[in-house]
Amino acid sequence: MDKLLDTFLLMLEGSEITLEIFFVTLIIALPLGMLAALGRLSSLKPLSRLVEFYIWLMRGTPLMLQLLFVYFALPMVGVRLPDIAAALLAFTLNYAAYFAEIFRAGIQSVPKGQYEAAKTLGMSYPQTMRRIILPQVFRMVLPPVSNETINLVKDTSLVYILAMNDLLRVARTIVQREFDMTPFLIAAVFYLAMTFVLTWGFKKLEAYYGKYDN
Amino acid sequence: MANTITKDEVMLRMHDIHKSFGALEVLKGIDLEVRRGEVLAIIGPSGSGKSTLLRCINKLETINSGSIEIEGEFLAVTKENGQAEYAESKKERQLLGCMGMVFQQFNLFPHMTVMENLLEAPMHVKGLKREEIEPYAKELLAKVGLSDRADYYPSQLSGGQQQRVAIARALCMKPDIMLFDEPTSALDPELTGEVLKTMRELAEEHMTMVVVTHEMAFAREAASQVIFMAGGNIVEQGEPEAFFANPKEERTKAFLKNML
Numbered sequence: 001m002d003k004l005l006d007t008f009l010l011m012l013e014g015s016e017i018t019l020e021i022f023f024v025t026l027i028i029a030l031p032l033g034m035l036a037a038l039g040r041l042s043s044l045k046p047l048s049r050l051v052e053f054y055i056w057l058m059r060g061t062p063l064m065l066q067l068l069f070v071y072f073a074l075p076m077v078g079v080r081l082p083d084i085a086a087a088l089l090a091f092t093l094n095y096a097a098y099f100a101e102i103f104r105a106g107i108q109s110v111p112k113g114q115y116e117a118a119k120t121l122g123m124s125y126p127q128t129m130r131r132i133i134l135p136q137v138f139r140m141v142l143p144p145v146s147n148e149t150i151n152l153v154k155d156t157s158l159v160y161i162l163a164m165n166d167l168l169r170v171a172r173t174i175v176q177r178e179f180d181m182t183p184f185l186i187a188a189v190f191y192l193a194m195t196f197v198l199t200w201g202f203k204k205l206e207a208y209y210g211k212y213d214n
Numbered sequence: 215m216a217n218t219i220t221k222d223e224v225m226l227r228m229h230d231i232h233k234s235f236g237a238l239e240v241l242k243g244i245d246l247e248v249r250r251g252e253v254l255a256i257i258g259p260s261g262s263g264k265s266t267l268l269r270c271i272n273k274l275e276t277i278n279s280g281s282i283e284i285e286g287e288f289l290a291v292t293k294e295n296g297q298a299e300y301a302e303s304k305k306e307r308q309l310l311g312c313m314g315m316v317f318q319q320f321n322l323f324p325h326m327t328v329m330e331n332l333l334e335a336p337m338h339v340k341g342l343k344r345e346e347i348e349p350y351a352k353e354l355l356a357k358v359g360l361s362d363r364a365d366y367y368p369s370q371l372s373g374g375q376q377q378r379v380a381i382a383r384a385l386c387m388k389p390d391i392m393l394f395d396e397p398t399s400a401l402d403p404e405l406t407g408e409v410l411k412t413m414r415e416l417a418e419e420h421m422t423m424v425v426v427t428h429e430m431a432f433a434r435e436a437a438s439q440v441i442f443m444a445g446g447n448i449v450e451q452g453e454p455e456a457f458f459a460n461p462k463e464e465r466t467k468a469f470l471k472n473m474l
Contacts, residue, residue, distance in 0.1 A: 111319075113317055113319050114321060114323065116315075116317065116321065117317065117321035117322075119274065120272055120274070120313070120314065120315040120384070121335035121339060121383070121384075122307065122310065122335055122339040122340075122387065123338070123339055127338060127339075131338060136325055211367070212324055212326075212368075
């Protein structure tokens with residue numbers, strides 16, 4: 001019983017890294033994704049193209065490769081980041097690209113009539129975006145954002161290859177040491193608990209923002 | 215400014231308006247004039263350019279050449295090179311602010327209640343405080359018969375109710391000219407009546423209105439002037455009584471025969 005408790009506590013410690021990567025990535029990638037979406041939709045062609053290229057690059061290569069690149073290749077050109085920062089850089093750049101595409105689709109699905117109504121009422125473009133378009137976009141993108149967010153919980157386990165002691169690596173270490181599979185099960189329960197909380201939270205958000213469309 | 219305005223004042227004057235979408239010329243030199251308190255009804259088959267003409271008035275579409283004058287000031291003039299040029303942005307904002315618009319698809323803001331829809335622009339464009347404008351908004355809701363729906367979301371209302379809210383929302387900015395783009399075309403037949411009634415009441419209060427419509431009864435009874443458009447031109451125009459009783463042009467006759 002003591003052993004189980006020890007395992008549990010060790011893994012709780014491991015989930016700190018997991019949660020840190022999760023939250024920091026989310027907090028930076030969401031607004032960054034929104035900026036990228038606006039850039040992608042900009043009438044400034046070079047900006048739109050640049051963002052399109054960035055999205056293509058991030059979605060077209062494995063996140064694992066991006067992690068390895070930031071971790072091993074950047075130091076060769078003199079950019080040496082602390083482990084956690086390297087991981088966060090790769091994660092935020094990658095997730096912002098996915099969020100950008102979700103936000104772009106959301107913005108484009110708001111009917112043209114909404115812009116026209118705002119315009120005939122004298123609202124400026126920033127005002128229209130902030131007060132009319134984006135609130136509707138938030139509502140519409142909640143399901144796909146929820147999906148990506150749950151993916152992110154699981155993707156955090158990729159830092160395993162950077163020898164960072166996240167939840168999965170701690171589990172693996174104990175399994176190798178004790179020849180006992182229980183830590184894997186506990187890890188599964190940890191991931192499930194996190195995704196459960198997220199699913200619940202997004203459901204609440206959808207209900208709140210859904211109050212106006214029945 | 216209001217006290218210097220006479221009843222004959224020209225509220226809107228358009229001259230030689232040309233508008234193309236790519237190679238397709240949809241407006242081929244339109245002239246029109248609307249005086250204070252007049253209701254201009256624009257009718258015509260679909261594709262005749264009547265909605266485009268209306269949307270040119272408040273710059274939802276930009277014209278290629280011609281001139282647009284709002285209350286005696288130029289919104290757009292044609293330069294010597296033949297291209298229309300719009301007023302500088304401050305003047306443009308002021309002139310566009312004189313006009314309110316009601317759309318075929320209502321275009322209410324779905325994430326806001328009826329009251330929030332009405333207050334949005336007065337508070338965030340004009341910078342009024344809530345208590346400065348809310349009484350007027352309530353008055354308008356009463357006028358369109360929806361006082362009890364202030365806290366509803368648009369999705370909870372019928373099409374006719376939504377359109378009446380849209381009219382109240384536009385009026386809440388106290389426009390001098392109201393533009394209506396086929397306001398009843400998206401409504402079930404039994405709901406058009408309530409919207410037309412609201413529009414008739416506005417006309418009786420001498421609101422200056424430009425209405426693109428398929429409702430011949432409305433054009434005949436509420437309009438002071440009717441324009442029939444086809445193929446990007448004004449085919450015929452006149453006062454409703456004469457226009458509907460004795461249309462002169464063959465195209466007008468054929469169109470009216472189909473509508474009635």
